[in-house]
Amino acid sequence: MRRTFATMVGALLACTATQILATNEADTETEIRWTTFGVPHIKAANERGLGYGIGYAYARDNLCLLEEEIVTARGERSRFFGPDGKSSARIANVPSDFFFRWLNDDAAVEGFWVAQPVAIQQLLEGYAAGFNRYLNDTPEAEQPAACAGSDWLRPIASADLIRLARRLIVEGGLGNFVEALIAAAPPGQEQIASTNLHLDFAQAARRRAQFGEQTGSNAVAIGSDLSDNGKGILLGNPHFPWSGAARFYQMHLTIPGKLDVMGAALPGMPVINIGFNQHFAWSHTVDTSSHFTLQRLQLDPQDSSRYLVDGQSRPLEKRIVNIEVRNEDGMLANLEHTLYLSEYGPLLNWPGLLGWDDKTAYALQDANLDNTRAIQQWVAMNEATSLAEFKASIERLQGIPWVNTLAADDRGRTLYMNTAVMPNVTLEQTADCLDKAMAKEGLPVLDGSRSACRWTVDKEAAQPGIMPVSQQPVLERRDFVQNSNSSAWMTNPAAPLTGFSPLISQAKELNPRTRFGLTQLARLAKGKITPQQLEHMVTANQVYMANVLMANLLTLCQADQAPQDVCTSFHRWNRQANLGDNARALLYFQRFMTHFQEIPAAWRVPFNPADPIGTPRGILLSKPHVKEQVLQALHIARDEVNELGIAEHAAWGEVQKSSRGDEQIPIPGGGSNLGVYNAIESQPEGDSYLEVIGGSSHIQLVRFTDAGPQARGILSFSQSADPTSSHNRDQTLRFSRQQWHTLPFTEEQINASLSAPVLLLSE
Secondary structure, rough: HHHHHHHHHHHHHHHHHHHEEEEOHHHOOOEEEHHHHHHHHHOOOOOOHHHHHHHHHHHHHHHHHHHHHHHOOOOOOHHOOOOOOOOOOOOEHHHHHHHHHOOOOHHHHHHHHOOOOOHHHHHHHHHHHHHEEEEEEEOOHHHHOOOOOOOOOOOOOOHHHHHHHHHHHHHHHHHHHHHHHHHHOOOOOOOOHHHHHOOOOHHHHHHHHHHHHHOEEEEEEEEOOOOOOOOOOOEEEEEEEOOOHHHHHEEEEEEOOOOEEEEEEEOOOOOEEEOOOOOOEEEEOOOOOOOEEEEEEEEEOOOOEEEOOOEEEEOOOEEEEEEEEEEOOOOEEEEEEEEEEEOOOOOEOOOOOOOOOOEEEEEEEOOOOOOOOOHEEEEEEEHHHHHHHHHHHHHHOOOOOOOEEEEEEEEEEEEEEOOOOOOOOOOHHHHHHOOOHHHOOOEEEOOOOOHHOOOOOOOOOOOOOOOOHOOEEEEEEOHHHHHEOOOOOOOOOOOOOOOOOOOOOOOOOOOHHHHHHHHHHHHHHHOOHHHHHHHHHHHHHEEEHHHHHHHHHHOOOOOOOOHHHHHHHHHHHHOOOOOOOOOOHHHHHHHHHHHOOOOOEEEEOOOOOOEEEEEEEEEOOOOHHHHHHHHHHHHHHHHHHOOOOOOOOOOOHHEEEEEEEOOOEOOOOOOOOOOOOOOEEEEOOOOOOOEEEEOEEEEEEEEEOEEEEEEEEEEEEOOOOOOOOOOOOOHHHHHHHHOOOOOOOOOHHHOOOOOEEEEEEEO
């Protein structure tokens, strides 16, 4: 009935390009205007109406995506898809389900809900209602093929959005240890063989190692001392997955007199996570801080299911979790699993890394497990009317889970904050309690047998046991701040950030993208910096590490033992990752770098904290054993690339692609570890090509002027995950050509860019 009414009213009002869908409840009234590339501009009088519009617009573009991610967050993948599949995070269905049934149990979801202010509860309720409205109004024949008529295509609830939020919040901690948590059991009490649990620790190790790369980013904020007009400029270039639970979605949200913000949000989030408003723009980069610790437990020698703290024996809690599994005959079977919990958190068992034996076990304590403030945090950031108010909201709420925040404003101020939720482990505690050897492996292990090693409670912090902002790195400048997933240390070389807990930030080797960015900024700072110059940092697709090493490699190519096909490619290569560049040269270098980094003491000039941007550099070819290993690395790289079957003179655009139905779109950019600012991650797929799986996502370049913000950008993978949508590939085609476009923010810009009838919507 609603669809019939909507069609009739739409026809009557075609002259004004406005469509109205059933009007009943004023608190869900919302207006949606779609502009070029399918970006919704959503306006409502209150939070419930705003959420209603967000949910409806998101369902129109990503119905199946959100429904499947909710299935994951509810721990129901095995019920609907059977035990053999994997989630978008590449975790097998059975362990994924056990994990999320525990993480998102009813008590945790309810606790998160009651911690929300009424306005945010209304925002979430509105989102769910708007999503369900679209689902209800869309007959099966018009639903995307990926989920049309499926039994898992169901109305959602605000609780499902909370489950998605909790999943996102722990990605920097527990999310990287799912298999280890499920594998935990006392010695001799293994419950189910790991083969039945589908525990893939090799995949888990790759996921943990790649977390920073797959969800990395670049951000640069330019202030009044360097910008061409004395006002702020922000480049936000987050590197996120091109599918699944972290796939950005562009939108513009307005509550007149309260909120007017544009940018991008993650699935199920009723807020702008990265964006801009009239007065400031911000972005995020994944930080290097630890958002969890591992407690090494001393087990009770009388009973290995108990542990000791200050000599006192304490029992482990057993938590039984049940899931449903669809068998091959379609019937459902119940599967039960026991998890083990300590006062710190769940126990783990990662074979060869974090084992559970008769004497020792490991528990993971995630600082974000009790973080109920994340949605509140982004709402407060969205509603802020100045950079000072924006900063104060972060200091007050401390709700950001695992990212840095960088911002610039219309008064030429810039801001960097490494103030995400993290354990309050003091410098004294790190000296006394931290296992230094494990810390070098990226595992912050504390002595769980002593209460003196517990996280320190500081009354200034927003949550017991987390670090207060006063002890975290914050920098405000008038020239620039930047971050590309290195530590806070070299945010601006003129003002090094030092003296912090090693769990927060350390003065250690910068990653290649950070070195590239700082090198470019030093060059640009000799004059005034323009938005076009920042854009060129991304679109030039320079391979920074090739410039650092190529002179030595070409010298090595004169040796008889050098692989001449590789050397010929290197000679012809311009050291960029554009569509027309030589694919084999880029891949040879990419594979070579993977092996070169494993050669000990191979740098001619090792890392020097006194010259962090310029070191390490060169290859120590004067040492015969280094020369031999480097030659071997070149040969291995050649063999690995040859196995891909790529034509000798193939261009990069013929090799690295993003599939959209029957179309394969060439994608520029290259590996983060090569120092390519436009970081793109791709993997072999099909015959002689690489499929893009992540990298540059929602790019925004915001310049402030006397007339307000001027924003350009692009969403690399486009708005919709539905292959049949007209907005499944439109921005991807422009990203292929590196054609960023204006992000319509003002009324004049929006009205000039309308691409569909205006929708007036209410329940």
